[in-house]
Amino acid sequence: MIKSLSMILMCLSLAVPAFALDGHEMLKKVDRNLNPESYEMYRKLINIEPDGSKKEFVMYSVKKGKDKIASVFLSPASEKGRSTLRIGENMWLYIPNVGKPIRITSLQSVTGGVFNNSDIMRVDYSAEYNCEKVEPTDDGHILYLKAKTNTVAYDRVKMWVYGKILLPDRLECFASSGMLIKTIYFKTVKDFGGGVVRPAVIETDSPLYKDYKSIIMFAKVKAKDLPDEVFSLNYMPKVESLR
């Protein structure tokens, strides 16, 4: 009897971390499916107001490793030359007229609209979140993610992934109070070449911004070798020279 109980307990104790590992591995796979570890991309960000009027921004971005991303605005003219840098949870904004980088937070938004800085300067989900639970659905899984630290923009994220290759379909982002902050939808899967097949559009809405929508369109996502020095404050005014 004791032997049987010991065996059951042993199996259970092994099963829990194995399941958690699966979730984490799935999350890492989602990250790699969304983009190579080191890459460049162009994005058009569109903020749509309740009356339908919109504001558009075009950005060039480079990312390396799990938690380093730098971007520069190419348009509109009022934003041109502004660059952003993120290393882990540290974020900076460089405005040419101001002439030096200033620290910004993940909760603010350099573009306004529903996407905050954390969404615009997105690093790997596995760098910020642990997968606590995986729940199967008809066409995929739901990953229940919990922020690794309290400096992450969303305390919990519910991620719907689908298909064998594990691409995200939808995210629900929650505050520590349990309140839904926003929902992010991944749409229009596109082959960018070089083995990068991922959603080319992400769209978000939020109960906090009723009737507002923000959309990011991706273009020319491709792997690129980047030196670490690109991700430094001194390099922020020069990010555009990487194009």
Next chain:
Amino acid sequence: MFFTRFSQFYCCDRKKYALFLLWWLLVCPAISLHGHAGAEEQTSDTLNLDFEIPEVEKKPYEFKAELEISETVKGLDEDSLLFHQKYPNGADDGTLYQTDLNLKVEGSYRVNIVKLYAGLKGNLYYNKAEGWENDRRTEEAYVSLQPGPSIALDVGKKVLKWGKGYAWNPVAFFSRPKYIEDPDATLEGYYVATGDLIKSMGGQLKTIALTPVILPVSKHVNDEWSTEREIVWGSKIYFFTFDTDLDVMFLLGEEVYDRFGFDFSKNLSPNFEVHGEAAVVLDYVKYIADQGGNLIEEKDDVLNFLFGMRYLTKSDTTFIFEYYGNGQGYTKDEMTDYFTLIEDGYQEYISSGSMAKLATSRKYGSQVYNKQTVMRDYFYLKVTQKEPLDILYFTPSMACIYNINDKSASITPQITYTPITNLELDLKATFLLGKDYTEYGQKLNDYKIYASVKYYF
């Protein structure tokens, strides 16, 4: 005093004032309506998802410009000492108006590792005293060599902004002073040779970067620095470690004050940042005017420092708070002596017609005393609320500079509105508050209203 002056201004010039405000207020809704015209329901399903984003095509040249039209109204404080200093016979008009048309043009051209950049600014303005005048300057013009991401060399006229402070930067050794009423305003650079050497690493010290600077001084180049021909040099070393930005810097020269400093910036939490700066200026010579108009020299090492924070609330209110210790500044007694010199000079002019003392005070004023934040200790507070009452792209703010030594203050409420892409509307008013013989109580004007429309293209 302010309210008296304001009511005088309002009564005498209410037509101009009303027209001025009407102009600005009409522009807002007109542009806002334009932005909303033709709007229709759009989502990613109805938008044209054109993946050939035109801006991705890289060109060797870049160009951008901003055009600004602004109107400034200044209400003179006819009882203030600086008014008596400038207008001993009184002014024809108690309110000054100025219309400005500013054009800033920036362009760059890149060939392989070489980039040429120039930023030019032109200003055409009109006021009653001067009529139409113009002013133009090259803010920056330099050649940049970028052989690789870890190395860069820039030669030419360039702005180098060092420091982490918002309102003041005691460690900005190679910059012109910030304009305290608009700390984000562009500055004119100096002719320098500078560069960056960047090294990124694993471990806790993630980045180290060296920025050496050589600044030549002669009769024709950087002549504000010294009357002698010399080479001023310095350097900044940046460290990014333990999620903290740290800089250590120095400046050395023959005829300029040697300076050493450091700064830091760190997020204690995602919405709470702290920063600080400190600089020691060696053998600084401070010129102090006594009540008789004699100039006394005091030579000593001085410490200038700043400590500040930025805090963002859940409701998108940003607080920027800074304390500035200006070791080069004047004490309350020293400023009282200067104000007494003006007062005595004015009384002497009234009684005898002699301008001697008043002229002496004007000379000292233009060289040192009448500049911004010349005393010892200041607080700065700016509160910005993003898009209150769900009014999109509308940002009101309130900034306050408080002189701790004489308890005078400057308060600036401001609203910024960007109803459509590339267009920015700005309206702000500055009110100066203070008793007799205080910095802000004795300024030339006791309020200023500024409205502008800026277009980027």
